[in-house]
Amino acid sequence: MLKGNQVLVTGAGGFIASHLVERLVTDGATVRAFVRYNSRGDAGLLRMLPREVFSEVTVIAGDLRDSEAVRAAMTDVDTVFHLGALIAIPYSYLHPREVVDTNVMGTLNVLMAARDLGIQRVVHTSTSEVFGTAQYVPIDEDHPLQGQSPYSASKIGADKIAESFYCAFDLPVVTVRPFNTYGPRQSARAVIPTIITQALARDEVHLGSLEPSRDFTFVLDTVDGFIRAAQAENVLGEEINLGNSATISIGDLCAKIFKILGKSPRIVTESQRMRPEKSEVLRLHASNKKAKEKIGWEPQVSLDEGLRSTIEWISEHLDLYKPDQYTV
DSSP states (O other), rough: OOOOOOEEETTTTHHHHHHHHHHHTTOOOOOEEEEETTTTTOOOOGGSSSHHHHEEEEEEEEETTHHHHHHHHTTSSEEEEEEEOOOHHHHHHHHHOOOOOOOIIHHHHHHHHHHHHSSSSEEOOGGGGGOOOOOOSSSSTTTTTOOSSSHHHHHHHHHHHHHHHHHHHOEHHHEEEOOOOEEETTTTSHHHHHHHHHHHSSSEEEEEOOOOOOOOEEHHHHHHHHHHHHOOSSSTOOOEEESSSEEEEEHHHHHHHHHHHHHHEEEEGGGGGGGOGGGGOOOOOOOHHHHHHHHOOOOOHHHHHHHHHHHHHHHTTTOOOOOOOOOO
16 A cells, blocks of 8 residues: 555656546545646646645656756655656657656656655556557567657657666666556547547547547556555566556447537548547557466456546547647
């Protein structure tokens, strides 16, 4: 149990991380939340936490690229959950240098501070995007890595630096690799909120390619995987997939969402939403066998159940979204 642990979550204002912070506080951990500084003092999605949960969180503003800020935030911490990253793939096409600098050098700063401060465990966050289009399915942890976007390349680099710190310095790090996580609070940068918000607000849904298939995991299941990875024995130096071991095309996903909503909007394919041909990841389908064996994890929430929860939350917070705007 992490009850009583001093815990730091980087990227805490993000989608998965905000749910992780909430779970950690509920479990009795003492939580520091490292968020990217802005002049508004905006803590990101942490502001959506219940007041009694948020009041227990110490918010620290800084930048992963600032090694001194990272080290200060990690001082006297037992466990670090490193989720901080620039994650939007279209953004990585526009600003590859910023993405690489944040994701690679930011991770290096976390690992160096963890080594020097004697952190008990670092849970490093990867992504299924590092695999690129599946060469075989289901995708296990031994699948080749393919940098099909600047974002995925930056995460491959970060993962390998984490691996090197385990090998070279015995740093107690474990890498978790979520596949496509979805759920309440997710931004319209991701495909499920994009479909839902447009279908709720208008008669057309504008998307990129409908052919790619993805392996979707509900956010509370993903968070449970993080918690288990932080506590399990015999996982240091390991990489662990967190996925449903199921796949659905974007076109079929649309049909499922429309059926739940009781709507039948027209789908419009837009070229600006398409990835470059060689950069499109056509198929992601996880093997979660290792997660079951190593950390006792498997998803509990079905896609239909998770979509209903997500639709309910987005319907109640539609004012937070801009359905007519393509979010990069």
